[in-house]
Amino acid sequence: MNRLADETSPYLRQHAENPVNWYAWGEEALTQAKAEGKPILLSVGYSACHWCHVMAHESFEDEATAALMNRLYINIKVDREERPDIDDIYMQAVQALSNGHGGWPMTVFLLPDGRPFYAGTYFPKEARQGMPSFKQVLEAVNDAYQKRRDDVNEIAEQLTQGLNRASLGIGQNSQLNEGLLDATLKLFEREFDAHYGGFGGAPKFPQAMNLEYLLRFYDRTGDETALKMVTLTLKKMAMGGIYDQLGGGFHRYSVDAIWLVPHFEKMLYDNALLSRVYLHAWQVTGDLFFKKMAEEIYDYILREMTAPEGGFYSATDADSEGEEGKFFVWSREELIALLGEDNGRVAIETYGVSARGNFDGQNILYRPNDEAVTAARLGMSVEELHEKLETINDILFAARTQRTHPALDDKILASWNGLMLASLAEAARVLERQDYLEAALRGGQFLREMMVTDEGRVYRTYKDGLARINGFLEDYACLAGAFLELYQSTFDPHWYVLAQMLIDNALAHFRAPDGGFFDTPDDGESLIARPRNLQDNAIPAGSSSMAKALLMQAAFSGSADYEQAARETLAPLDAAMRQVPQAFGEALAAADMLVRGLQEIAVVGDWNDDRTKVLLTEIFADYRPNAVAALSPTDVEGEHTIPLLSYRTMQDGEPTVYVCRQFACQLPVTTPGALEGLLN
Numbered sequence: 269m270n271r272l273a274d275e276t277s278p279y280l281r282q283h284a285e286n287p288v289n290w291y292a293w294g295e296e297a298l299t300q301a302k303a304e305g306k307p308i309l310l311s312v313g314y315s316a317c318h319w320c321h322v323m324a325h326e327s328f329e330d331e332a333t334a335a336l337m338n339r340l341y342i343n344i345k346v347d348r349e350e351r352p353d354i355d356d357i358y359m360q361a362v363q364a365l366s367n368g369h370g371g372w373p374m375t376v377f378l379l380p381d382g383r384p385f386y387a388g389t390y391f392p393k394e395a396r397q398g399m400p401s402f403k404q405v406l407e408a409v410n411d412a413y414q415k416r417r418d419d420v421n422e423i424a425e426q427l428t429q430g431l432n433r434a435s436l437g438i439g440q441n442s443q444l445n446e447g448l449l450d451a452t453l454k455l456f457e458r459e460f461d462a463h464y465g466g467f468g469g470a471p472k473f474p475q476a477m478n479l480e481y482l483l484r485f486y487d488r489t490g491d492e493t494a495l496k497m498v499t500l501t502l503k504k505m506a507m508g509g510i511y512d513q514l515g516g517g518f519h520r521y522s523v524d525a526i527w528l529v530p531h532f533e534k535m536l537y538d539n540a541l542l543s544r545v546y547l548h549a550w551q552v553t554g555d556l557f558f559k560k561m562a563e564e565i566y567d568y569i570l571r572e573m574t575a576p577e578g579g580f581y582s583a584t585d586a587d588s589e590g591e592e593g594k595f596f597v598w599s600r601e602e603l604i605a606l607l608g609e610d611n612g613r614v615a616i617e618t619y620g621v622s623a624r625g626n627f628d629g630q631n632i633l634y635r636p637n638d639e640a641v642t643a644a645r646l647g648m649s650v651e652e653l654h655e656k657l658e659t660i661n662d663i664l665f666a667a668r669t670q671r672t673h674p675a676l677d678d679k680i681l682a683s684w685n686g687l688m689l690a691s692l693a694e695a696a697r698v699l700e701r702q703d704y705l706e707a708a709l710r711g712g713q714f715l716r717e718m719m720v721t722d723e724g725r726v727y728r729t730y731k732d733g734l735a736r737i738n739g740f741l742e743d744y745a746c747l748a749g750a751f752l753e754l755y756q757s758t759f760d761p762h763w764y765v766l767a768q769m770l771i772d773n774a775l776a777h778f779r780a781p782d783g784g785f786f787d788t789p790d791d792g793e794s795l796i797a798r799p800r801n802l803q804d805n806a807i808p809a810g811s812s813s814m815a816k817a818l819l820m821q822a823a824f825s826g827s828a829d830y831e832q833a834a835r836e837t838l839a840p841l842d843a844a845m846r847q848v849p850q851a852f853g854e855a856l857a858a859a860d861m862l863v864r865g866l867q868e869i870a871v872v873g874d875w876n877d878d879r880t881k882v883l884l885t886e887i888f889a890d891y892r893p894n895a896v897a898a899l900s901p902t903d904v905e906g907e908h909t910i911p912l913l914s915y916r917t918m919q920d921g922e923p924t925v926y927v928c929r930q931f932a933c934q935l936p937v938t939t940p941g942a943l944e945g946l947l948n
Contacts, residue, residue, distance in 0.1 A: 276731040277347040278677045279315040283324065287334035290345045293354060301342040301380035307413045308378040309341040309406075312348050312355055315677040316520070316533035316583040318592055319390045320373040326393035327402045333393070336403055340410040342380075348372065349582060349681060350729050350737055353788050356799040360434065361427050362387040377409050382796050383424035386412070431797035442842030444835070444859050452849040452856060453485060453494060459850060464526050465501030467850060473521045474505060476541035477804050477853030483548050484860045484893050495552070502549055505542075506561050509632035512596065513619060514665045516568030518542055520586075528634055529627055532586040532593040532674070536573060537807045539565050540687035547695055551891035559699070566695055569688065570707055577718070578710030579680035579730065580688045588674045595671050597630035598664075606667055607660060614656045615664070618642050680730040682719050682739055683807065685711065686746025693753040697888045705757060712754045715747060716766060724769030741787045741810030744774040748817040752824075752896070759875060759899040761909045764824065771821050774814055775833060783836030785811045802841060808854035811837050815858035823866040823896045825911050826931045834862060860894070865929055867895040867947065872916045873923025874901045880923040886940045887925075892947065 273284040275292050283290055291297035301308050311328075313320035327333045337343050348355035355374070361384040362370040369389075376387040386409050391402035400408070413420055442448075456478065459467040466472045479501060485494040505511060508527025510519050517539050519530035543565040550558035573581045588595045600623050604612040615621065619633040626632055637645070643653040689711045696705035719727045719735050726739030726747060748770040755763035777789040780800070787799045787810050804812055815834040822830035838859050845852045845859065869887055873880035880899075887897050898910050903917040912931070918924045922938040927946040937943050 272345060276729065276734060276736065277315075277350050277679060278675070278731075279313060279320075279347040279349070280345055282315065283328060283345055286324070286328045287331050287338075288328050288343050289334075289338045290343050293344055293346050293351060297342055297344050298380070298382060301378075304342065305380065306340065306342050307385075307410065308380065308382070309337060309343045310346065310354075310358060310374075310376040310378055310384075311344070312346045312358065312374040312376070313372045314347060314349050314583075315675065316535065316585050317372050318531060318533070318586045319371075321585075321587060323373050323390050323402075327391070330393065333403055333406075336406050340406060341377075348374075349677075350679070352740060352742070352801075353792075353795065353799050356787065356801050357431060357795060357797050358384060358387070360431055362389065364427060364430060375405075377413075379420070379424050383428045385420045385424040385427070428796050434797070434800065442839055444839055444842055444862055446863055448842055448846060449485065449488065449856070449860060449863060451846050452481075453491065455849050456482060456497065457493060460497050461525065462500075465497070465504035466525075466527070470525045471521050471523050472525055472527065473806075474501075474510075474518060474538060474542055475850070475853065476538070476545045477808060477857070478850060479545045479853075480541075480548065481849075481853045481856045481860070483545070483552055483891070484857055486552065487891060487893060488860065488864060498545075498549060499553065499555070499558075502546060502558060502561070506546075506557070507635040507638075509626075509634040511634075512568070513633040513635065514661055514668060515572070516564040517572075518565070529632060530593075532596055534584045535806070536569075536580055536582050536681075536684045537687055539569060539573075540684065540691050541807075543569070544691040544694065547691070547698060548891055548893070551698065551889070562695065563699070566692060566704060569692075570703075574707065574711075575678065575680060575714075578707075578712075578714035579718075580685050580711065581676060581678045582681055582684060583677040585674040585677070588672045593627060593630075593632070595668065595674050597625075597627055597632055599625070599630055603664075606663055611656060611660050611663075614646060614653070615660050617646055618653070618657060618660075678731065680719075682715070682726055682728055682743035683746040683810075683813075685715055685719075686743070686748075686750040687807065689715070689750035690746070690753040693750065693757045697757045697884075700885075708754055708757060712751065712763065715750075720747070720766070720770070724766070724773045726770065726773075738789060738792050740789075741774060741778045741785050742807065742813060743810075744770045744778070745810050745813035745817050746808075748774070749813060749820070752817065752820050756897050764898075764910050767817070768821060768825070771814075771817055771830070778810075778814075779833075782840065783833070784840065785814055785837060802844075802855075803851045804854040812852070812854035812858055815855065816861060819858065819861045819866060820896055823868045823912070824898060831862070834858065838862060857893075864894050867892065868912050868928040868931065868933075869895055869897040869947075870912050870916050870926040870928065870933075871897060871899040871923070872901075872903060872913075872918050872925075873899070875899060877923060882940050883923055883925055883943055886943050887947070890947075895947075 269284050270290045272280045272290050346354050358376045359370050365387050371389045373390055376384050378384050391405050395401040479498045482494040482498050505527050510522045510527045510530040517534050520533045520535055523529050543562050546558045546562035586592050600621050603615050620636040621631045639650050643650045692704055693708040696708050718730055726743045727735035728737035728739045748767040751763045751767035778785045780786050801809055815837045818830045818834040841855055898912045900913045904913050908914045919936050919938055924936045924938050925943050926933045926936050934946050
């Protein structure tokens with residue numbers, strides 16, 4: 269065992285038995301590098317990364333390669349999910365050295381002081397296809413370090429200066445307005461795949477944040493083009509192999525353009541973001557297909573990805589028994605043997621199964637046709653097909669549980685949990701599901717008790733009873749947003765107060781001189797640069813999520829300071845959002861909130877009163893992306909913890925709703941019909 273045996277990250281523990289003398293990132297490794305005068309080999313990956321496993325098996329488990337690494341380098345292994353700051357800094361170096369290309373595993377060579385001078389991603393054990401072997405790279409880089417130190421230092425200095433320039437001011441502010449929002453549609457449309465949905469070609473990612481923004485675009489303008497891009501994409505993804513047709517939940521991405529063959533890892537953040545966009549698509553369209561999909565994702569998360577303590581696990585691996593996708597694929601003969609001829613025929617037709625297969629001779633289950641076409645081809649009604657599939661799916665799911673499961677990354681990350689909690693809390697009130705509400709409350713209570721201090725500071729990661737690593741901007745922002753959603757599903761002001769504390773701490777510790785935010789706190793670890801990632805990638809940028817949380821907090825509190833902080837965060841992105849809106853889905857959603865303004869809805873009435881429940885259903889049933897709601901069970905004669913509720917009283921003893929903008933309110937109403945008129 270090496271030092272990684274003492275870490276909590278499942279990814280780091282996967283390397284604890286390597287013959288490599290690994291260090292975790294920290295002062296011990298950096299001090300040792302300086303003491304021995306050795307360069308550092310930094311290897312960054314994550315537990316569900318297929319090519320990380322390949323490089324580990326080929327090189328890090330190989331005695332000869334490990335001996336070379338140990339002789340020439342101080343070797344540091346980092347879980348990018350635990351340390352997004354380190355990942356972001358050195359990924360910028362990788363991209364700078366490789367014409368914008370990057371990925372994982374990430375392999376970076378550093379001077380003993382942490383400055384990078386050479387980098388790449390996966391290196392094979394043996395040279396092939398123009399790629400040098402990993403051992404050749406190790407020898408060549410060390411040779412340069414030993415014999416051409418001045419050149420190496422110059423490269424390191426230039427890279428580090430570039431990294432620090434990226435953390436400085438980001439340009440002139442622009443006026444955020446509807447012109448910005450209007451300009452984005454054609455750029456999305458240009459990238460849209462009108463046949464299979466999604467944007468661009470292979471590999472194809474779900475891009476949930478961009479779909480959310482397009483729903484907002486449709487809500488604002490009524491433009492059917494925006495809605496079609498969302499609905500077609502959501503339907504094609506749901507019918508593809510990227511979706512687990514038996515167990516629910518989405519895989520990370522599709523290697524092709526038709527959503528058929530995925531990389532089989534499942535990430536919490538994808539399913540958090542996609543569950544929410546399916547929920548919203550149902551609200552917008554009334555199509556029960558989207559509601560069913562959202563519920564299947566939530567049910568998968570609660571069944572397989574929820575810890576006993578209440579938090580949500582991070583990911584499951586793509587591989588099992590050393591083979592990618594083995595857990596998820598089927599042969600035609602296997603299906604017939606399990607289901608019999610009759611049900612087997614239905615499964616084969618429904619899920620596009622063939623003797624030849626669609627993945628290395630096996631079959632990824634997908635739905636080549638919608639259910640009406642499938643039912644017609646089988647000579648049965650849609651209802652009969654549903655009944656058959658319920659039996660079929662139960663049998664196949666039970667058989668699959670007997671297989672070796674992909675490895676579970678059971679660490680709990682604050683920001684990813686915030687995304688999942690926000691979606692689940694909203695679903696609880698929109699779908700009126702008590703089980704979702706109870707799960708959201710368990711999750712919220714766990715996060716509050718184990719990952720947020722009494723002073724409102726956040727820990728990044730939790731595992732095996734231990735919370736550790738100071739939180740990053742995305743952790744504060746996503747948790748604040750989740751707690752505001754949980755408040756609106758429980759109307760317990762405790763969650764509002766907690767969200768405000770996190771937002772205020774983010775303003776105190778992450779604010780940049782130009783008004784935006786850094787990703788790391790002012791009292792955090794000092795690295796070679798202070799990262800500031802402004803693009804929305806697999807998860808929202810911390811600054812985008814914080815802008816949304818600030819605007820919600822402004823609507824609840826009436827504080828212009830929160831709105832101004834959001835404006836200062838978004839305004840410098842105006843030009844970039846106009847040029848490449850695909851990289852700023854969450855930031856554009858926040859810009860939509862700022863440009864249109866939020867509806868502030870204050871309700872006075874007992875939550876258990878049927879008259880109040882009818883009013884709340886009117887508020888939450890429809891898609892209202894730019895609205896917040898607060899409730900007081902009784903008249904408020906003075907100041908309230910939530911300023912939106914201050915001085916709100918019932919009218920004639922009836923539950924009453926006030927609909928306001930910037931605390932200027934319409935006349936209060938007491939009936940669902942009158943409320944609908946104000947809201948719309």
